[in-house]
């Protein structure tokens with residue numbers, strides 16, 4: 001299954017807001033509809049946002065205002081701006097070919113990261129912890145950190161995945177569990193706040209996460225909760241491994257301090273799927289991502305190399 005693709009002159013993508021209950025495909029033919037889908041997280045995850053941006057430039061057909069709005073639809077994952085810039089730099093007649101190349105390179109990169117990440121880990125019956133969703137739903141066919149999990153599972157080396165639920169939008173509870181069940185990979189769901197404690201209790205071999213932007217010094221912006229896991233992993237002596245394509249490395253951003261962190265507003269925190277939890281009028285702080293300093297990162301695995309920041 002492809003999460004996002006170009007089919008008969010339009011973008012087709014899995015509407016991730018409907019999972020795990022319904023597998024619905026959206027067909028998108030204009031940039032404003034695509035921006036709406038990106039903002040409400042129908043399509044999400046850094047590599048998938050890159051492909052959405054690349055294909056969106058094709059829909060924009062050279063309209064600079066549309067391209068600028070698409071590029072800014074979400075600020076943290078550099079893949080979106082990177083892919084928009086790559087395709088927008090070309091004449092419109094060459095855009096589709098370039099966008100499809102970005103799609104195909106993502107598929108190949110995820111296979112390569114999966115193999116390299118699995119090779120890096122030692123032992124069998126591995127128990128790994130992860131946050132958010134970094135599977136095929138966050139890319140095109142196969143994911144980044146969850147691509148490593150998939151490779152471990154295919155090689156018969158996976159013991160169990162502990163998936164953090166990932167408040168407020170529950171990408172772990174809704175999407176990662178769905179993907180792991182489809183793979184037939186053993187897994188259990190964990191509340192976000194239990195992550196560091198479970199690391200301290202022992203028996204977990206690695207934390208595997210994706211990334212939305214990696215600064216030049218190796219600081220990693222990823223889903224909120226990643227930093228807490230990194231601190232817990234450091235204290236427990238568990239390897240903290242980031243799996244991301246080269247396109248997520250942003251050499252133009254010197255350190256994590258310069259990464260724009262999206263705040264998604266109060267309502268996502270005060271309500272869950274339309275049901276209000278907090279008293280009316282409660283304000284929330286809702287950073288969608290955090291920054292893990294490079295000294296807490298054991299290794300960054302890309303399709304080309306293993307970086308030890």
Ligand SMILES: CSC[C@@H](O)[C@@H](O)C(=O)COP(=O)(O)O
Nearest residue numbers: 044045046134138144210211223
């Ligand atoms: C392979 S995906 C890496 C990251 O994009 C992922 O971990 C993440 O934080 C996604 O956040 P989201 O807000 O769901 O787009």
